[in-house]
Amino acid sequence: xxxxxxxxxxxxxQLAEKAAWESLKRTLPDDVVLAHSVQIRDGRSEYEIDLLxxxxxxxxxxxxxxxxxxxxxxxxxYQSDRTHKRKIQSPVAQSQSSLxxxxxxxxxxxxxRLSSRFVYMVSLPYTDVPDNWAMAGCPRSLILDQIDSRxxxxxxxxxxxxxxxxxxxxxxxxxxxxxxxLSGDLDAAVGPASNPQEDEDVQDHLTERQAVxxxxxxxxPRIRFTGGAGSGKTWLAVEKARLLSKQGKRxxxxxxxxxLGQYLRDRVSTWRQAKPVFxxxxxxxxxxxxxxxxxxxxxxxxxxxxxxxxxxxxxxPSERLDAVVVDEAQDFAPLWWDALLACTKDPAGGEVYxxxxxxxxxxxxxxxxxxxFAFGPTATFAPIHIDENLRNTRKIAETFKGFAGEHFTPRxxxxxxxRMVECTSDEALDVAGDCVDALIAEGWxxxxxxxxxxxxxxxxxxxxxxxxxxxxxxREFHAGEAEFYGHVLGFxxxxxxxxxxxxxxxxxxxxxxxQLYVGLSRARSLLVVVGDSExxxxxxxxxxxxxxxxxxxxxPVLHAE
Numbered sequence: 112x113x114x115x116x117x118x119x120x121x122x123x124x125q126l127a128e129k130a131a132w133e134s135l136k137r138t139l140p141d142d143v144v145l146a147h148s149v150q151i152r153d154g155r156s157e158y159e160i161d162l163l164x165x166x167x168x169x170x171x172x173x174x175x176x177x178x179x180x181x182x183x184x185x186x187x188x189y190q191s192d193r194t195h196k197r198k199i200q201s202p203v204a205q206s207q208s209s210l211x212x213x214x215x216x217x218x219x220x221x222x223x224r225l226s227s228r229f230v231y232m233v234s235l236p237y238t239d240v241p242d243n244w245a246m247a248g249c250p251r252s253l254i255l256d257q258i259d260s261r262x263x264x265x266x267x268x269x270x271x272x273x274x275x276x277x278x279x280x281x282x283x284x285x286x287x288x289x290x291x292x293l294s295g296d297l298d299a300a301v302g303p304a305s306n307p308q309e310d311e312d313v314q315d316h317l318t319e320r321q322a323v324x325x326x327x328x329x330x331x332p333r334i335r336f337t338g339g340a341g342s343g344k345t346w347l348a349v350e351k352a353r354l355l356s357k358q359g360k361r362x363x364x365x366x367x368x369x370x371l372g373q374y375l376r377d378r379v380s381t382w383r384q385a386k387p388v389f390x391x392x393x394x395x396x397x398x399x400x401x402x403x404x405x406x407x408x409x410x411x412x413x414x415x416x417x418x419x420x421x422x423x424x425x426x427x428p429s430e431r432l433d434a435v436v437v438d439e440a441q442d443f444a445p446l447w448w449d450a451l452l453a454c455t456k457d458p459a460g461g462e463v464y465x466x467x468x469x470x471x472x473x474x475x476x477x478x479x480x481x482x483x484f485a486f487g488p489t490a491t492f493a494p495i496h497i498d499e500n501l502r503n504t505r506k507i508a509e510t511f512k513g514f515a516g517e518h519f520t521p522r523x524x525x526x527x528x529x530r531m532v533e534c535t536s537d538e539a540l541d542v543a544g545d546c547v548d549a550l551i552a553e554g555w556x557x558x559x560x561x562x563x564x565x566x567x568x569x570x571x572x573x574x575x576x577x578x579x580x581x582x583x584x585x586r587e588f589h590a591g592e593a594e595f596y597g598h599v600l601g602f603x604x605x606x607x608x609x610x611x612x613x614x615x616x617x618x619x620x621x622x623x624x625x626q627l628y629v630g631l632s633r634a635r636s637l638l639v640v641v642g643d644s645e646x647x648x649x650x651x652x653x654x655x656x657x658x659x660x661x662x663x664x665x666x667p668v669l670h671a672e
Contacts, residue, residue: 112136115146115293127178128161131234131260135162138264142167142283144290153212160209162234165290167283170228170271173213174255175206181238183246203249206231220292221554227285230275232267236260250274282552321347321497325354328495335440335465335489338497339515340632341508344466345371345604347497348438349378351464356385360433360462364390365451367442370597371604373585375438388432393447400454416450423453431456439604440465440489448488465489470514470628502606507631507638509661513654514628531662532641536616540569542667543613543641547594549667550609550639561595561607563630565623565642566616569596599630610634614642623650639665 114136121129128147135145144165151158164172177199180191190199210231218225232253240256252270255263321343328334338344352364364379364387366372372391379390389396394411398404402418405411432455437443443451452458467489498518500508504526512519534542543562551557562569568576575584588595588605595607612630617623627650631638640647640662648656 112139112141113144113290115144115290119147127234127236128176130236131162131174131176131255131263134236134260134263135164135267138262139164139166139267140264144286146293149213149293151209151212151216153215156212158209158212160206160213163213163293164267165286166268166271166281167286168280169268170230170275170277170281171210172230172232172267172271172275173206173210174232174234174267175202175209176234176236177202178237181235202233203231203246203253206233217289217292221288221556224557226277226279226551227281228271228275228277228279230271232270234260234263279552282554284553288554321501322350324495324497325351328493329354331493332460332462333464333492334495335467335492336495336497337467337469339468339470339500339519340511340628341500341502342468342497343501344468344497345374345438348436348464348466349375352379352387352390352436353382355434355436355462356382356387359385361431362387362434362436363396363432363451363454364436364438365393365396365443366438366604367392368439368601368603369581370585370588370601371439373589374605377589387436393443393451397450412444413446416444416446419450420453423450426454428456432461434462434464436464436466438466440467441469442603443488445488463492465492470516470625502635503632504636507634510638510640510655510658511628511631513652513658514624514631527637528663529658529661530637530639530665531644531659532639532665532667533644534641536566536614536643536646539613539615539642540564540567543611543615544569545667546611546639546641550611550637551594552668555609555637557594558591559608560611561597561602561609561633562611562613563597563599563602563633564613564615565599565626565630566618568598569613571596572598599626599633602633603629606633606635608635609637609639611639611641614640614647616646617650620650624652627651627655 119132121132132145132147139145146163146165147161149160149163151160160173161176162174164174166172177190181202182189182191188199188201189196191197210229214225214229230253232255233249234255236255236257238256239258240251240254242251244251244254252266252274255266259266324336325347336344336347348364352362355362364375366375369392372395376390379386389399394415397415397419400419400422402415402422405414435451435455452461452463455461496518498520500515500519500521501523503521504523505521506526506529508521508523510529512521532542532546543564547560547562550560564572572584575581587593588597599612610630610633614627614630617626627647631640640659644659647659
């Protein structure tokens with residue numbers, strides 16, 4: 112059994128705690144962790160748990176110990192020794208408060224809600240309590256009296272399972288995370304990974320260093336920044352919009368899909384100073400100017416930009432844009448560019464900054480015209496290449512390196528092995544759901560995880576889609592309060608610490624490689640690939656096949672509720 116500390120020192124006034132400790136240590140299983148005198152600070156309040164039991168596969172028990180003879184009269188608790196009797200605070204209330212403080216502290220420290228079962232108890236090693244005793248708020252099963260304290264293990268188990276809060280057994284991996292926090296080991300990694308938070312902090316730092324590119328190119332009015340997934344293009348696009356806005360310019364910050372549009376708006380909303388006059392999807396900008404809404408591909412590709420261009424001809428100078436910044440620019444239809452530039456003060460020579468990945472044209476609606484650097488709408492822009500991958504660990508980046516071009520260079524830390532869960536395409540949705548549950552049981556916070564499909568939507572995603580609740584759907588994602596269920600096509604430009612890529616087939620094998628490129632590159636710390644490896648190799652080619660062979664075979668282990 113692991114004890115924290117390994118050999119506690121009990122003072123003269125702690126004989127009852129020593130007796131309870133020895134009984135628990137003697138009767139609990141070897142895989143249980145037993146801690147003494149756990150100090151907790153919750154806000155400005157301080158608490159102490161006399162004995163803490165962390166039982167893998169069962170749950171958590173916080174035990175308050177009271178020595179001497181303990182009695183209750185008219186709701187008041189008393190403690191007696193050989194010389195006198197004194198009033199004491201309710202040990203039940205003490206235990207309850209200490210446990211809630213521990214729960215709050217752990218949730219803050221670990222970034223995840225505590226779903227494991229937990230119970231508060233009281234140990235009275237020198238007091239007899241009748242079996243039929245009961246008190247409001249405290250059933251007899253939460254009390255360990257003199258007789259119970261001789262063999263307390265099974266009683267503690269029953270109390271956790273029958274009286275405790277929480278819904279799930281304590282997962283061993285989550286127990287390990289708790290123990291590292293309680294013991295304060297400075298030389299041990301905290302978390303389910305080598306240290307994913309540190310890896311992601313390094314990734315953020317490397318991304319911010321890309322600002323040198325903006326300074327070095329500040330005198331160029333029209334630039335296309337071209338780079339692979341994870342090269343920091345979105346960060347650069349937002350930063351460019353910020354710098355231009357600070358100069359007093361009327362800036363438009365644009366993208367194509369709703370999820371990325373909401374992300375950009377959230378970033379801009381935190382600025383205290385000048386902001387772009389518009390941030391979000393191009394279609395919303397057009398509607399906001401008064402262009403009638405419509406539907407169908409011909410409307411979006413042809414009619415909408417035509418009407419915008421006609422409207423732009425009558426715009427006042429004060430309504431026009433000084434500068435345009437476009438993220439994921441390869442997704443813009445060719446006619447959008449002319450129409451958008453018609454809304455600027457200088458359509459022929461004004462400031463335009465396009466951030467794009469020519470290998471990530473997953474929508475394939477315009478046959479890659481925007482990314483045509485010989486004749487496309489950005490062909491005359493000054494090219495700046497961003498070759499370094501900064502968002503992903505190297506293990507993750509290696510899986511999609513074959514899609515990203517010959518100059519793609521991973522710069523992140525090594526990171527965790529990529530996991531491969533082998534199953535058929537028909538099974539993939541169910542298996543991917545099991546993976547999410549298993550990852551949460553390991554200790555990953557649910558809001559760190561995204562499950563992305565390649566064909567049919569996950570049922571959670573489908574429910575939002577069928578209800579037409581798109582705005583609510585993306586608000587929930589950006590609120591970051593739960594796991595996210597989406598499709599690779601809608602997740603461009605976005606990321607999560609952990610991505611479960613559910614390869615449940617492809618509607619069009621010609622687009623499969625680009626969908627895989629997006630899906631494989633969204634995870635920052637841990638990537639889990641679920642599906643048929645033969646289908647993946649067929650869709651992704653030789654380099655992905657090699658990458659698959661390096662992945663760690665994994666089978667999600669679910670713990671019974």
